[in-house]
Amino acid sequence: MKKKTIIDAVAVLALAGVLFSGYLTYYTFASGRPGCEIFIFGAPSCFYGLVMYIAVFLLTLFALLKLNARGAATLALACVSFIGILFAAFLTTETWSAVSCTNFDILGQPPCIYGLVMYLIVLLLALYELRR
Numbered sequence: 001m002k003k004k005t006i007i008d009a010v011a012v013l014a015l016a017g018v019l020f021s022g023y024l025t026y027y028t029f030a031s032g033r034p035g036c037e038i039f040i041f042g043a044p045s046c047f048y049g050l051v052m053y054i055a056v057f058l059l060t061l062f063a064l065l066k067l068n069a070r071g072a073a074t075l076a077l078a079c080v081s082f083i084g085i086l087f088a089a090f091l092t093t094e095t096w097s098a099v100s101c102t103n104f105d106i107l108g109q110p111p112c113i114y115g116l117v118m119y120l121i122v123l124l125l126a127l128y129e130l131r132r
Helices: 003-031 045-065 067-097 111-131
Strands: none
Touching: 003 045, 003 067, 003 111, 045 067, 045 111, 067 111
């Protein structure tokens, strides 16, 4: 897989994450019902997912525009996605252990699990590019 193709794939995943977590954040604030069950410092957890996906998207843009700094941007992508994996894994276990899961299940799973999968894919792609 070409380097540009890998970064393009990460950009698409990051944009999907921005849209997904952005919608959940909007849903939580606009409806007053939680799209995300867990609140941290008064904000729904999906808001922090939105911030991290925006960071991943900006890092991919940086990697695409600054070819000479691609290695540093890819390393930063790996770090942010690793933090995202830890965050989403924590939220997923907390949501699964709750008596009533969020009222916003998708295919019977809490939204956090999909963020976890996307962060995992981003991390694997970033590590693959770093090895090249």
